[in-house]
Amino acid sequence: MTQSNSSPQPPQTLVAMRGMGVFRSGRWLVRGVDLSIRPGEIVTLIGPNGSGKTTTAKAAIGILAPDAGEVRRSAGLVVGYVPQKLAIDRSLPMSVARLMTLTARASPAEIDAVLDRVGVLHLRTAQVHDLSGGEFQRALLARAMLRRPHLLVLDEPVQGVDFSGEIALYELISELRESEGCAVLLISHDLHVVMAKTDRVVCLNGHVCCEGTPSSVAASPAYRRLFGDRAAEALAVYRHHHDHTHLPDGRIAYPPGGGDHHHPAGCGHDHGADDEGRDAASGAKEEADAASREHDHA
């Protein structure tokens, strides 16, 4: 693949995987995986523990060499990667600002801008070990965004984050996609909420079991076979109708004339999937099959 140097965003498919397989320690960790990621789209990989999500993501961005099939990346592709496990010890003394420059060079102004963008500028001098789970994930997101990536790869970005924090993080990720125009490859084994902004869900279990819109995957028989009917009922597509903004210091700002009800910062009652997600998931049955590609051997 080639890329025009004048274009800030590669116009072609960012990643194209065909029949990708990874063989380690005498077995195929994943096999026959087809996956493509186009500029600006959000693709979510879901699947049980050990189903090959991290392996697939690493092969997609070239950290891991496939043993079968091919993986093509657009020329000049810049990736921002937040791994599932970080090679840093959170207990060591380190400020958030220092964390930003561990892997990339950046000016103080650039660091401030990106911390502000993810809502943790006020924690610039805070120690990493003092951050809450959600704040830490935001700091990692900021670090990945410093690279101005075409593709942001987030391996379980809501780990250690409570439900309302999870919703807020998903919202931030979709805002970043809108404002920065980057594509997002999101990995999740959380099955209860999938961002409605996800363009495509790819359900893995050593191979691609099914894929499609979040709603069509939730309703697909392959997904039900893999996770069971209860999980399928529980999977909710999170849709956000937000009438207010959570400020970094915990205050809530309402637009003029907006905000017909008020609640404390961090509450989840009108952010959660239960309000709308279940409807979306059950209403999705009609649109099942339309977008989902499904194999019979889940």
Ligand SMILES: Nc1ncnc2c1ncn2[C@@H]1O[C@H](COP(=O)(O)OP(=O)(O)OP(=O)(O)O)[C@@H](O)[C@H]1O
């Ligand atoms: N280098 C390796 N050598 C041998 N086996 C490996 C290697 N890396 C991963 N595995 C195994 O491959 C399988 C898939 O691992 P992977 O981390 O991709 O799964 P995952 O879907 O991301 O899981 P989780 O949800 O638990 O993070 C697991 O059984 C894991 O133990």
